[in-house]
Amino acid sequence: MQVTNxxxxxxxxxxxxxxAKRDVLAEPAPAASGCGTQGGVGKASCGSQAGPGDxxxxxxxxxxxxxxxxxxxxxxxxxxxxxxxxxxxxxxHYCNRKYDCSNESRPGVVSQKLTPEQAVRKxxxxxxxxxxxxxxxxxxxxxxxANPGRTFETFRMLQEQAPDIKLCLSTNGxxxxxxxxxxxxxxxxxxxxxxxxxxxxxxEAIYPWIFHGHRxxxxxxxxxxxxxxxxxxxxxxxxxxxxTKINSVLIPGVNDQHLVEVNRAVKAxxxxxxxxxxxxxxxxxxxxxxxxxxRGPTARELKQVQDACAGGANLMRHCRQCRADAVGLLGEDRxxxxxxxxxxxxxxxxxxxxxxxxxxxxxxxxxxxxQARQQALASAAVDAEAIKLLVxxxxxxGGRVNQHFGHASEFxxxxxxxxxAVFIGHRRVDHYCQGGWGEDEQLPSIVxxxxxxxxxxxxxxxxxxxDELAAAGIEPVDQYAQEFIEKAALEWFHGYRERxxxxxxxxxxxxxxxxxxxxxTAAAA
Ligand code: CLF
Ligand code: SF4
Numbered sequence: 001m002q003v004t005n006x007x008x009x010x011x012x013x014x015x016x017x018x019x020a021k022r023d024v025l026a027e028p029a030p031a032a033s034g035c036g037t038q039g040g041v042g043k044a045s046c047g048s049q050a051g052p053g054d055x056x057x058x059x060x061x062x063x064x065x066x067x068x069x070x071x072x073x074x075x076x077x078x079x080x081x082x083x084x085x086x087x088x089x090x091x092x093h094y095c096n097r098k099y100d101c102s103n104e105s106r107p108g109v110v111s112q113k114l115t116p117e118q119a120v121r122k123x124x125x126x127x128x129x130x131x132x133x134x135x136x137x138x139x140x141x142x143x144x145x146a147n148p149g150r151t152f153e154t155f156r157m158l159q160e161q162a163p164d165i166k167l168c169l170s171t172n173g174x175x176x177x178x179x180x181x182x183x184x185x186x187x188x189x190x191x192x193x194x195x196x197x198x199x200x201x202x203x204e205a206i207y208p209w210i211f212h213g214h215r216x217x218x219x220x221x222x223x224x225x226x227x228x229x230x231x232x233x234x235x236x237x238x239x240x241x242x243x244t245k246i247n248s249v250l251i252p253g254v255n256d257q258h259l260v261e262v263n264r265a266v267k268a269x270x271x272x273x274x275x276x277x278x279x280x281x282x283x284x285x286x287x288x289x290x291x292x293x294x295r296g297p298t299a300r301e302l303k304q305v306q307d308a309c310a311g312g313a314n315l316m317r318h319c320r321q322c323r324a325d326a327v328g329l330l331g332e333d334r335x336x337x338x339x340x341x342x343x344x345x346x347x348x349x350x351x352x353x354x355x356x357x358x359x360x361x362x363x364x365x366x367x368x369x370x371q372a373r374q375q376a377l378a379s380a381a382v383d384a385e386a387i388k389l390l391v392x393x394x395x396x397x398g399g400r401v402n403q404h405f406g407h408a409s410e411f412x413x414x415x416x417x418x419x420x421a422v423f424i425g426h427r428r429v430d431h432y433c434q435g436g437w438g439e440d441e442q443l444p445s446i447v448x449x450x451x452x453x454x455x456x457x458x459x460x461x462x463x464x465x466x467d468e469l470a471a472a473g474i475e476p477v478d479q480y481a482q483e484f485i486e487k488a489a490l491e492w493f494h495g496y497r498e499r500x501x502x503x504x505x506x507x508x509x510x511x512x513x514x515x516x517x518x519x520x521t522a523a524a525a
Contacts, residue, residue, distance in 0.1 A: 050314075051370070059272075062189050062243055065134040065359065066166055067330050069190060069243065069273060071318050071423050072369075075399040075485075076362045079135040079168070080126050080327040082119035083112065084150045088142035089174050090210040090226065092196075093288040094249055094279055112325070112340055113141070116154040123158055124350050125343040126327055127165065130334070131358035133327075139170040139192075140324035145179050155186045162350060166190065170247070174210055174226055176233030184240050191237055192275075193230055194247040198265045200224040202258050206251065208288070231269060238270030245273040245316065250297050250305055251289070252279070260308050267313035274309065275316040278302050278515050299452055299513040303424065317425050320410075329397050331410050331426065369399045373486040377420055387497060387507055388417035391489050392427070392450040392474075394458040401480050401488050405461040406432040411450055414489050418497075421489040428516040432465055445516070447472045452513040454496070457488055473510070 051072070052060045067074035088095075114122065126133050136158060138144040144151045155167050168190040169183075176193065183191060197203040203223025210222040217225060237244050246266045248259050255262075263274050279296040281289040288294075297305075306315055320330045328334035338346075392411035394403035413425045427449040432442050443465060450456060455475040459482070466476045480488030500507045 059243070062166070063272075066168070066190060067135065068137075068168075068192075068275075068316065068319070069245065071316070072366065072399075074318050074330050075369075075395075075397055076132060076366060077135070078130055078133040078327070078329045079137055080123065080133055081137045081139050081322065081324050082114050082122060082154060083141050083325045084114050084116060084119050084154050085138055085140055085144045085147035085324075086113050086142050087146045088172070089146040089212070090143070090172050090222075091208050092172075092249075093206055093208065093294075094251070094281060094290075096286040096290075114340075116150055116157060118340060119154045120157045120161065121348070122338055122340075122343055123165065124162060124348045125346045126338055127162060127355065128349050128351070129337075129346065130328070131355045132329075132362060133165075134359070135166045135168050135190075137168040137170065139322075143172050143175070144169040145171040145175040148175070148179060148182065152182055152186055155188060159187055164352060164355065168192070170194070171233075172226070173230035173233050174212060175229075177229055177236060180233065180236045180240060183237070183242065188242070190243050190245070192245045192247055193234055194249070195230050195234075195262055195266060196248050196251070196255055197223065197258060198227060198231070198262050199258065200227055202255050203227060205254050231265070234266060234269045234271060243272045244270065245275055246271045246313065247275045247277060247319075249279050250276050250302060252295060252297050252301060254294075256297070256301065256305055259305050260312070263309040263312040271313045273316045274313040275319045276302065276306055276309070277319055277321055280321065296515060299425070299427070299515050302515065306424075318423060320426065332397075365398065369484045369486070372484040373420075373490075376487040376490040386417075387500065388415060389493070389496075389507075390415055390424070390453040390510070391421075391492065392453040392456040393485050393489070394456065395485060399484055399486075401457045401483055401485055402459045405456070405458040405465055405476070408432075408458075411453075411456065412485070413450070413453065414485065416489050416493040421486040421493070427513065443468050445514075447474065448514045449516055450474060450513060452510045454510060455492060457485070457492065473508075 050060075050063070050070070052064070055063065063069040063073070065073050065077045067077045067079050123136050136155075138151050138154065151169065155169075158165060159167065167186065167188040169188060170192040171194070173193040173195065176191075196206050200220045200223035203226065204220045207223055207226060209216050209218045210226055211217075212222075212225055212229075234244055234246075246262070248255070248262055250256055250259060259276055266274060279289065279294070281287060281294050281296050283290045306317060309315060318330065322330065323333065323335065325335050326333055327338055391414050393401055393414060394405055394408040395401060395412055396403045408429065409431055410426045410428045412423060413427060414421045415424045416422075429446045429449050430442050432446060446465075447469065451472070451474075453474055455477050456469060457477045457480055459478065461476050461478050469476045477492055480492065483491075496505075499505045
């Protein structure tokens with residue numbers, strides 16, 4: 001696959017036509033987009049890897065404990081979704097309405113659709129059990145803004161009862177321009193828009209129809225209207241100071257070469273982050289793409305497109321494509337603990353002081369993690385060698401290497417070089433350990449999932465997987481158990497480089513890896 005790097009602000013809607021519409025909008029607030037610093041290995045950037053030194057105090061306040069908007073925060077803070085929005089106003093070829101919204105959620109039937117009252121009760125129950133839950137998102141199972149009554153009523157009631165919880169919503173953008181004032185009124189600080197194209201010719205291969213202006217519109221006309229509404233909505237949010245994240249589904253052969261253009265177009269309109277996600281298209285989900293054989297990208301293809309967007313809108317790389325009723329840290333799903341039956345039995349004690357105290361402890365841990373990373377960088381002798389490689393990490397959260405290899409349901413992937421260790425993604429796997437014994441049949445699929453990595457850092461590992469990983473050329477490393485991830489990755493890397501330098505080993509590039517589809521659903525089954 002070729003990915004062009006051409007910067008293109010050539011989106012379909014002309015800025016002059018947007019300007020005419022904009023003139024009727026409210027007085028603009030300062031744009032909320034990040035600063036212009038560039039990301040790179042070992043260097044903080046605006047967007048998901050930014051720290052307090054990279055952002056204005058107001059923006060940092062909004063992102064510091066939002067697990068999707070801050071990569072660092074996602075190790076420590078949780079989000080939850082409430083499934084109050086069942087309807088949708090468009091059709092995407094990667095979606096089957098029996099399943100969660102594929103653009104924001106892993107396919108799998110939403111276990112329970114909730115009324116706003118049930119949703120608020122659930123949020124308060126979760127907040128009293130999980131003090132690190134800081135964000136409520138509404139992300140389906142349809143489109144949040146195609147169900148405005150239920151969506152805004154949920155936010156309004158929650159804001160009254162739990163004002164410290166950040167409010168977040170996800171939309172396809174069709175209804176967005178009509179809803180910006182309500183979004184502002186409800187104090188919703190974070191909005192995700194799924195934008196897969198800025199050219200209706202590309203769009204008509206993704207969207208068979210939309211429902212707009214009391215009628216169903218098909219073909220290129222549907223894609224044109226959707227595109228214009230998405231761009232207008234994004235600009236309106238930027239002008240009102242609301243942080244926006246753009247989700248794009250990477251569909252090989254359809255929009256893979258086009259997403260660089262999308263990235264440039266959304267950056268020009270003030271998007272804070274761009275999240276390029278792999279298409280999920282297993283045939284059993286019953287989507288058009290799944291049934292017609294449209295494949296998702298490999299890990300390398302995904303990374304190539306993400307890397308080609310460097311210099312444009314800042315990228316989020318830690319998305320877990322979570323369910324519309326997900327609860328917990330990204331990558332874990334505790335929704336089963338909070339079904340309607342179960343929350344009836346939870347004594348809800350929403351205590352702001354307890355939550356604040358817990359979050360202060362988390363902040364102290366984050367500071368220690370940052371200091372450990374800085375020390376590891378400072379003690380590293382920088383040389384001219386350009387070795388850069390990937391390592392997989394087994395972690396239960398907290399930013400530490402603290403998961404047994406056999407218990408990992410995902411591995412976090414870091415790109416490590418002389419300048420630092422940067423999170424670039426994750427790979428879902430089935431547990432190797434099945435209740436006390438190793439499941440050898442799982443091992444090849446785990447190796448396939450991290451096949452592009454030179455090492456896997458784990459809290460602990462058994463002899464059998466250790467040997468098989470080594471045979472596949474992936475070094476199993478357990479000597480950094482309980483250490484902070486970046487520090488551990490850098491220390492291992494410097495040892496690796498020394499071994500290369502003294503001729504003990506030869507550095508070789510690794511191959512591609514498979515992105516596992518639907519693994520969370522499989523694990524939960
Ligand atoms: Fe939910 Fe989305 Fe808000 Fe996050 S998820 S509405 S911004 S609180 Fe996050 Fe989940 Fe990825 Fe979405 S990991 S699918 S980006
Ligand atoms: Fe499905 Fe979401 Fe697309 Fe609507 S916007 S069709 S719910 S993926």
